[in-house]
Amino acid sequence: MPFPAGTPTVTLTGTLPSAVGGGAYSGTIVLTPSTELIDAERHAIYPGGGTVELDANGSFSVEVIPNDADGIAPEGWRWRIDLQPAGGGRTIFWTDIHGPDGATVHLDELLPVPAPDGTPGVQQGPAGASAYELAVADGYTGTVTQWLASLVGPAGATGPAGATGATGPAGPAGATGATGATGPQGATGPAGPQPPLGAAGAGDTIALKSTDPTTTNARTPTAHASTHGAGGSDPISPATIGALATTTWRRRDLPDQALADSLYTGATPTISTAQTTTPTAGYLKYAPAGVALAGSDTTGPFQYAGAGAFAIGATSPDTNYVLPTSKYPNTYASGQSVWSVEFGTDTQVFQVRFKYISSATMYRLSIDGRKVSDLMQSSGGTTSGSGHMLTVDLGSAAPRRIRIDFVTMPFGGVYLPPGAIMWQVPLRGGRLAVLGDSISDGAAGNTGAGAGTWFARAARLLGSTDAWEQGRGGTGYITPGAYAVFQDRIALDVVPYSPDRLIIWGGYNDNTGSQSAISAAAASLYSALKSALPSCQMYVIGCWAPTGSPAGSITNTDATLRTQAAAAGIPFISPITGACYDATGSLVATHGPWITGTGRVGATTGTGNADTWISSDGVHPTDTGHIGLARRITAAITTLMPA
Structure with a gap:
């Protein structure tokens, strides 16, 4: 995470060895402090840790606050380290990280310590204690990296009783693997890839050789279909193979709407x-x-x-x-x-x-x-x-x-x-943000500025207590207003705060401009957001229409944004038609236009809901309008959520 100048930090590094000799783990390491940290000197609050991806060598490097840092409160806090190697056993433990400002600390230097509540040893992970945790309970005092390396072990000579050769134990006699007599995989021959991880047995250790005929295959791999490449007619994606996109926002997790x-x-x-x-x-x-x-x-x-x-x-x-x-x-x-x-x-x-x-x-x-x-x-x-x-x-x-x-x-x-x-009480429902204009930021037609718009109400309906209203009146994709265009704001207003969900709603202030310019700006914005926030769930709302008979420039802007959202793989919602499109650009449902009629508040004649939903300026919603928009937007997003 970014730290204010002067914050005492150290660099934590390390490498996770593969459980299969000669390679390295991929995966992540999650570091979480046991409490929110307060730095009175720099007027800063550090609410949590972060997730670090292992590189191609199974290594990582991350800047963290040491437990003995001066000026950081409260005392007695600890780091929770959650090692999540892909294909390897998950390990979770508490530790203290010490070092002077600017120092580098290696994972090898860390040892498990009691949890902040005094619980001895390491805390169990969601799936139960790992082998490392059990070993610590039995008195193991080595480092995490040493323990992981011990799971691999040195390669040995081929066991004399190895009925299936280099590929696994020979069944009940268990003489073939590095791990012995219990080897239930022996009869499967070349398919038994896990001898080093079995239980100890009487047989000798087996080393797999690159020339062993049971571990090689002379077939030439078939070239990957060009249509599956980037820009191909059927690129590989969760949607194209029928998989569900990774998400934590589901309809069944939402609060009772009543x-x-x-x-x-x-x-x-x-x-x-x-x-x-x-x-x-x-x-x-x-x-x-x-x-x-x-x-x-x-x-x-x-x-x-x-x-x-x-x-x-x-x-x-x-x-x-x-x-x-x-x-x-x-x-x-x-x-x-x-x-x-x-x-x-x-x-x-x-x-x-x-x-x-x-x-x-x-x-x-x-x-x-x-x-x-x-x-x-x-x-x-x-x-x-x-x-x-x-x-x-x-x-x-x-x-x-x-x-x-x-x-x-x-x-x-x-x-x-x-x-x-x-x-202290925890926030719930993840961080929800909106990048928008005055329809989200509030105007004279509603009470309470941005706290009184559709956004705060929709956040409650969607179960997010941490709702960031990042709207600025007069701004848009190509229109800076008195501030800046969306693209120039995200590096300061959105990306550093890592929202779990982001709604992008703009375009009304742009609709009289060049459609090609709007298209290019939208494509660039969506690409930048997807790249900077790969785990964030995003939704694009199209061009606002304060009347049931919008001008062609408004409908054109809506269509332009829908095209670019589909190209970026972001679900799209149209205020003009109420249509909901998924990340592939496919129509999921049409709920009907949000604004109907042409009336205005105070007009002697009004039709549809525009007479009560739109304020006297003819553009911005009233309190009644924002209540209605919150319900419409919640319904649209819920439609696009997995069950």
Whole structure:
């Protein structure tokens, strides 16, 4: 992962030997810290590790934070190492990685340590303990690489009783393999490739020779069909051979639609706002990472959602508040105002410190996954630029999950009464992002800017609590507006944050431009995203049409984007027709147009849903429109999901 300048790091390297002599493993290594790491000096949060692919030699190299790094909190955290070699046994263990800043540490230097919860030895993997784990339990103290190498072992002479020669044990007598008498594969002859891995036996070790007639074949391989090549008429892909594309987003995993976007049914909280930065006497401050601590203050175990790269302001009073910088132009005051914070607490009353900017400063409270209000609420602030305290009384003390969605609302922390506690809660459903324009980023026609558009509501319906609204009004594939075109934004706004799912919705701001230019820009954008985020599930939504009778330039743009999405292997959804196309460009279903009629809000005569879904500017959706769009988009994406 990228680290801010000055972050202490070491380079972890290693090589996994193959279980079949002479080769190397392919596969991955997953490194995960036991907790979210906070770097107060650099005002940074490191929420997790990453996945590293082994190269052609079975080797890897990755930059990580050492466990003894100065300034990284909390203490006592550990690395979880998950070795996943293709074709080999999976090994999972906990370890400490030590070294001065800039040092290189080899996998050979790592030894298993107790898990953070004190469990001795290594943790079992999903399929049960590996052989390495069992060996550790029996007192093995060698390194991981040494253990893997020991599974291969040196090649030996051909066993004298090898009834089937070099290829495997001879059955019940088990004299043929490196591993002896139990060899159930002996009778199969050349097909028995695993003697070195069998149980110990009485026979001698067998070495396979390249000249052994049982291991060679003089046949000339048949040339691969040219039609299967890149650009061929029938390229090899999961779809062409009937395989299911790799995905973790399935219909059966989605939340109950009747509950996902429903309101909280518990006692209505009492909420008040005061222009002050002084909490109730005796309350303890849980500050955002980066804000200076004083007295009994502590850094809160907050879980941020919807944004990243949090920073404090450069001058007072902004040094007491954090904002994300993960949306173009990627500065503290860049207008990246839509994000959320979650935490667990058992308190009845808590207070939230914030800076009041303007009437655009809004919030929405959710309790145990249910929003208290459907739309964003006014913060109740009074004087612009001043600190305020939001006091929330839940009516009783009980363990709860709290979420606060913010719009233009710098966050200064949470205060709890003595005896109350706070803990970190995990986000759910993977990271969902949208790269879009003002239809996603919000406009005057809806409440709460980007937190009040279709996107936040669709994210709840799709079960993603980490929803990144990366829209910028006026932008598009070839139109920068006041910011930048999509292509120039992804390296800063999308790729560094590795979304699990990405919706790309633009084109309306481009529709009067050159279709060939839109086509080229779309092709380049999709290619760049697929290359940078190979595991990300993507969906393209076509050109927005705020009327049931769109102009030819809008329908042409929709068709252009559909063509390029199919070429890139990305599912496509048309707002104009409601048609849903899979990654091969094949029509899956047609749900009908999203906008019907030509009416406008406030018009004396209106037809279809345009009269209530489209605001008076004739382009942007109303709150009612965004509610409807969330349902339509959720239905379309769900149609394109595997069961």
